Amino acid sequence: MTTKRKYTLAAAAFALLLAYLSLYSVRETEFALVTQFGRPVRTVVNAGLHAKWPFQSILWFDRRLRIYDPRPSEFLTRDKKNLVIENYVAWRIDDPTRFVQSVGDVSAAEMRLHDIVWSGLSAALGTQDLESLVSAIPGKAQAAPMLDVLTTQADRAALEKYGIRVVDVRIKRLNLPEQNKQSVFARMRAERERIALQYRAEGEQQALTIRAGADRQKEEIVSAAYKDSERIRGEGDAEATRIYGQAYSKSPEFYKLLRTLDSYKKVLDDKTTIILSSDSELLKVLTRGEAGAR
Amino acid sequence: MSILMGPQPVVADADAISTPAPKRRRPRIGAWLLALWAVSGVYIVPANQQAVVTRFGAVANPRLLPGIHYALHWPIESVYKLKVHQLQRTVIGGDIPDVALGRINPASSEFLSGDQNLLNVRVVAQYSVREPKDYLFQTFNVEHVLKMAVESELARRIARTPVDDILTTEKVAIQNDVLQNAQRTLDGYQAGATISSINIEDVTPPAEAADAFRAVAGARADAIRLVNEAEGYANGLIPRARGEAAQLGEEAEAYKDGKINRATGDATRFTEVADEYAKAPKVTATRAYVEAMEQILPKIKKVILGSKGNLDVTLVRRDDNAAPNPNGGTPK
Numbered sequence: 001m002t003t004k005r006k007y008t009l010a011a012a013a014f015a016l017l018l019a020y021l022s023l024y025s026v027r028e029t030e031f032a033l034v035t036q037f038g039r040p041v042r043t044v045v046n047a048g049l050h051a052k053w054p055f056q057s058i059l060w061f062d063r064r065l066r067i068y069d070p071r072p073s074e075f076l077t078r079d080k081k082n083l084v085i086e087n088y089v090a091w092r093i094d095d096p097t098r099f100v101q102s103v104g105d106v107s108a109a110e111m112r113l114h115d116i117v118w119s120g121l122s123a124a125l126g127t128q129d130l131e132s133l134v135s136a137i138p139g140k141a142q143a144a145p146m147l148d149v150l151t152t153q154a155d156r157a158a159l160e161k162y163g164i165r166v167v168d169v170r171i172k173r174l175n176l177p178e179q180n181k182q183s184v185f186a187r188m189r190a191e192r193e194r195i196a197l198q199y200r201a202e203g204e205q206q207a208l209t210i211r212a213g214a215d216r217q218k219e220e221i222v223s224a225a226y227k228d229s230e231r232i233r234g235e236g237d238a239e240a241t242r243i244y245g246q247a248y249s250k251s252p253e254f255y256k257l258l259r260t261l262d263s264y265k266k267v268l269d270d271k272t273t274i275i276l277s278s279d280s281e282l283l284k285v286l287t288r289g290e291a292g293a294r
Numbered sequence: 295m296s297i298l299m300g301p302q303p304v305v306a307d308a309d310a311i312s313t314p315a316p317k318r319r320r321p322r323i324g325a326w327l328l329a330l331w332a333v334s335g336v337y338i339v340p341a342n343q344q345a346v347v348t349r350f351g352a353v354a355n356p357r358l359l360p361g362i363h364y365a366l367h368w369p370i371e372s373v374y375k376l377k378v379h380q381l382q383r384t385v386i387g388g389d390i391p392d393v394a395l396g397r398i399n400p401a402s403s404e405f406l407s408g409d410q411n412l413l414n415v416r417v418v419a420q421y422s423v424r425e426p427k428d429y430l431f432q433t434f435n436v437e438h439v440l441k442m443a444v445e446s447e448l449a450r451r452i453a454r455t456p457v458d459d460i461l462t463t464e465k466v467a468i469q470n471d472v473l474q475n476a477q478r479t480l481d482g483y484q485a486g487a488t489i490s491s492i493n494i495e496d497v498t499p500p501a502e503a504a505d506a507f508r509a510v511a512g513a514r515a516d517a518i519r520l521v522n523e524a525e526g527y528a529n530g531l532i533p534r535a536r537g538e539a540a541q542l543g544e545e546a547e548a549y550k551d552g553k554i555n556r557a558t559g560d561a562t563r564f565t566e567v568a569d570e571y572a573k574a575p576k577v578t579a580t581r582a583y584v585e586a587m588e589q590i591l592p593k594i595k596k597v598i599l600g601s602k603g604n605l606d607v608t609l610v611r612r613d614d615n616a617a618p619n620p621n622g623g624t625p626k
């Protein structure tokens with residue numbers, strides 16, 4: 001019974017050892033490259049539990065998307081303008097066999113990618129004007145097709161040579177070389193000064209327009225009021241004249257008498273000397289007595 | 295990454311602990327330990343988290359909601375818990391710690407605008423987990439990927455926009471465009487993250503041209519002030535003109551009414567008197583004449599001549615103030 005149990009135990013231990021040596025699990029983030037005495041036999045892409053011969057061993061590769069983010073470098077466009085461009089490459093290992101044979105590790109892969117992408121970008125930019133990257137005119141700056149072509153080319157080259165899939169090549173920063181910056185700043189200042197002048201002039205123009213409009217409106221209002229007021233006064237004068245005419249025409253000679261006498265009262269003052277004949281109507285009575293009144 | 299929780303620690307390993315136990319009791323102890331191992335697979339996913347379960351490395355449950363769950367321990371199953379709803383933030387264009395310490399590298403935030411102006415731009419992106427499985431397993435570093443995607447879209451968008459628009463009107467449009475396009479890029483990379491906001495925290499012209507930009511702002515303010523002053527002038531002028539107009543109108547009406555009233559009064563008075571005159575014209579005329587003379591003559595100098603007498607003109611002209619001498623002689 002004890003010996004039997006010992007055998008059972010030994011068998012179980014052996015089974016465990018065998019399982020340990022021949023079963024392995026592959027995580028979602030990695031590839032397993034099964035090698036037999038150093039020679040790659042197959043790549044396991046699917047995550048999960050897998051089996052191998054105990055004498056086979058495994059190399060692990062991270063299959064996740066990585067970003068290679070090189071230092072900025074200067075490129076020359078077709079119209080001979082210098083641009084400092086920072087780009088990034090999104091890549092992942094696609095073919096572990098090729099990768100392990102030609103590259104080996106991530107930093108070596110990045111060096112290879114740098115060469116491929118840098119030369120591709122430099123060639124591509126040589127066929128583009130600066131305006132196709134940087135332009136305020138809508139629809140003019142179209143870098144995307146160029147980068148798509150570059151991505152495709154880099155992907156083909158990297159996949160074939162290094163087992164690397166280039167998912168995306170993108171420009172993440174556009175800048176000017178340090179030695180050009182001072183002149184750019186000077187230009188920016190000049191532009192700003194021009195714009196400032198323009199703002200001031202436009203403000204003055206607008207202000208003058210408003211003031212002139214107000215003055216015109218004022219003149220319109222006042223002159224229209226003057227027109228109306230003169231008409232009203234005229235109406236008053238006309239009405240008064242009519243009333244006077246109507247009244248006085250009833251007895252013109254009496255009016256003439258009264259009006260003349262009234263005007264004497266105004267015209268003749270204490271500076272006036274009047275020479276009266278004793279024959280005058282007023283003095284007739286004085287000189288001739290009762291007969292003068294007749 | 296802080297939110298990436300490792301698998302649950304292995305609490306009990308039946309094989310390792312069972313060896314020193316006495317032979318006779320081994321099956322029972324082994325069974326107990328096995329039971330313990332099985333029971334300790336119970337775990338809780340907190341309310342703010344979700345979990346991904348993998349079995350032998352492969353995803354067995356891509357999204358485990360909060361609650362109590364059971365998983366077999368290593369080497370069979372692993373549980374990755376993620377704070378899916380927590381917003382994470384990352385800065386593009388000059389890191390905030392650098393800014394706080396005042397040692398910002400100017401090139402790290404410099405962008406080239408469409409009209410070839412340089413601008414310092416700093417953007418804060420907020421994002422959260424959308425697809426835990428992708429977030430955990432598809433990219434090496436989600437934050438780095440996201441930074442790159444946002445930065446490239448930002449650079450591209452700024453390179454198509456004139457500097458004035460970036461500084462003023464286009465800010466919100468840029469944020470929206472960058473968010474949409476960067477999200478599309480991330481989806482292409484299967485990053486499993488959602489960008490919830492892109493916020494341009496800071497956009498400033500370079501120090502070398504900052505004063506000129508300020509001068510423009512000053513000029514704009516001056517222009518606005520000029521226009522406001524002119525509007526103030528207009529606003530003061532028009533009502534005053536209206537008042538003046540009203541005054542003119544009122545004066546004219548007053549003149550008209552006065553004139554008519556006075557005429558009516560005069561006419562009525564004349565008519566009354568004229569009616570009386572018509573009854574006795576001669577007498578009335580004489581009375582009017584004499585009354586008038588009574589009023590006029592006392593004030594004025596008078597020289598009365600006889601019916602055939604001649605006037606000594608010198609008498610009149612010598613001295614207006616001298617009383618006329620009836621003898622015609624000159625006073626000594």
